[in-house]
Amino acid sequence: MAYKPQYGPGTSIVAENRRKQMNPGQKLEKVRSVTDEDIVLILGHRAPGSAYPTAHPPLTEQQEPDCPMRKIVKPTEGARAGDRVRYIQFADSMFNAPSQPYQRTYTEMYRFRGIDPGTLSGRQIVECRERDLEKYAKELIETEMFDPALVGIRGATVHGHSLRLAEDGMMFDMLQRNILGEDGIVKYVKNQIGEPLDRAVAVGKPMDEKWLKAHTTIFHSLVGTPYRDDTEYIEYVQRIHSLRTKYGFMPKEE
């Protein structure tokens, strides 16, 4: 019987959202449109319209060794072209931001190819070839995995995920890379590393509380779904821990 991924336990909406984000068979809902040029501006790795800097010649121009793995694994577009490896990094508020660090990593591993994600408490980075990155970044920003107020695109100085929100509902960012305009639209005035942009990049209106609670992937007893209420989830984690403990003894079957 072929392995069928289950994408995690749980009976709560949080668990359901986690499975949906991870499952590449489910299409992520597109919530906003951001142009390719605007994605490039936020990333800040190259000027829009400029050629992709390369780390090596295109694979077709290289003498590829006779390697069975290379015959099995098809290179991504960026790898084929010899692009640099660059990154996008997110900070997700614990007040019901739609995605969260480990969730992002799991989701990206299921949905994207040729990536190197890194997971911390206040930020999650994913690195890959530059043109692949721009494609992935667009999906991560335009879909239900993003909220303009509660998700920050931050290369450095990510402090904010666990802080109270500002009075206007925005997550704290000491560099104030993205600001909420009087028109209710969030605009990036600095790229992810904090360099001022020549023009502001709009990323849409913040989602409302109801939408956030229905789409978030974090448990939260004050503003969302209490972890304690998803007993299946907790029992599953306990089971994993118990089995790992038991097999630390290297038991042998009689």
Next chain:
Amino acid sequence: MAKIERSQKLFLKALKEKFQGQDVESETAEFYKFNGVRQSPRKMEFMKASRAVEMDRGISMYDPERCHLGGIPMGQRQLMTYEVSGTGVFVEGDDLHFVNNSAMQQMWDDIRRTVIVGMDLAHQTLQKRLGKEVTPETINEYLHILNHAMPGAAVVQEHMVETHPGLVDDCYVKVFTGDQELADDIEPQFVLDIEKLFPAKQAEELKAEVGKSMYQAIHIPSTVSRTCDGGTTSRWSAMQIGMSFIAAYRMCAGEAAVADLSYAAKHAGVVNMGSILPARRARGPNEPGGIKFGLFADIVQANRKYPSDPARASLEVVGAGTMLFDQIWLGSYMSGGVGFTQYATAAYTDNILDEFTYYGMDYAKDKYKVDWKNPSANDKVKPTQEIVNDLATEVTLNAMEQYEMFPTMMEDHFGGSQRAGVIAAASGLTTSIATGNSNAGLNAWYLSMLLHKDGWSRLGFFGYDLQDQCGSANSLSMVSDRGLMGELRGPNYPNYAMNVGHQGEYAAIVGSAHFGRGDAFCYSPLVKVCFADPSLRFDFAEPRREFAKGAIREFMPAGERSLIIPAR
């Protein structure tokens, strides 16, 4: 698991003081209006001091308004003060960096400069090999000479250089024994009297363990161990011990028996506080990476002072341990920089870990009838996987819910590593105290980490991916190279060797298993007695209070140098 009611929130006072005039349960706050670093009196002091240094030396220095993020200084949010847990003292975060805190420095100095040396081998050499008489009177004479020599004075040769007593006034030697009759015959100035220092039950246990042997608790000068290293301690002490024996017992300085005394003092009879580390860690004995968790829990004396409060005793080990292992060992010896202090202080400030731990105590009493205020081995819960899971789960869920219900507390512990360490520590301490089993406590730690990670989809920094996600499998195993009882683990235990926010808590989890049983010691009765010494500069019964004193600049350390430098 089933949530229990606990109306007392130990962290509330701190939150209200830190966030004055604000609703500590509010989800929103004001930012970007605090005038950057200038909101902090301490940062202002630093800036002023830096200007003076720059004028003096002609080289630029502390300039946070220019150098931080290209002109955006810290302080775009409120820069918080911290209450040192259990003390009621509020301090600036900067004051808890060990460079700014003389009490923290002294705590480590007092450990690094200490060795315990048994006297039995030397006495046997004197009596059996040389036929000399050893009596309480000769021991008193020897100790008088040793307390002259140990700080750096000559006892045998002519025309020797010596150290200024005012510079080495923290150096001395006392002795202890389980033989009360012998102890009573030694001059009180030289004795660590177990009966007087410990509660009766603990004293009885310790005296039985120490037996009729006599040990020297030796503290060489702070200045010496600072200038050299921990490996110096046994060498410095052995040289002075050897010379003092020669003087006290009128031996020939070159006779072969002296080698026996030296060997006993340097090797056979010496107890170092830390074992030597492998080449890749490149540290000698008596350095932090070699201190076993059980031994460290014995250095801290809170269970002696608070025998009926194993939670309090454990929390003091957490404070001392995170300071030494996170701030000094990992944060400075192994890494460098200033970042580790922010991780470590979370475990001993604002009474947050305290609240989570006492919740665990209430839960253990409510569900498992553990009378934790009367520590005893008799009412410990059998550490089955089911019970460990239950204790760890409930304590973890409660802690997560507290962070959620009090957004200012989440903001206080703004880093995931801080929260992960604190939540897992409360889980481990609760389980250890309830079961009396340190490995069960460690196992609870790892379930807490897994629950935390899945609940919030985040944990700590990258390092947590390794240590805390494979810890379940090594926490109970005793297979060589795969596991070890908690008491014998230490900062250089394979999976523990690189991760901030763990080692101090592990030491406390080990200690708490014994505090919960009412044991007098965890690993070494000798170490427990040695650090009960009221003459030590640092009071190991109250590490957090001492850190607070250091932070408000009321702690007087050793290592004086003003006697030999120009007056300011």
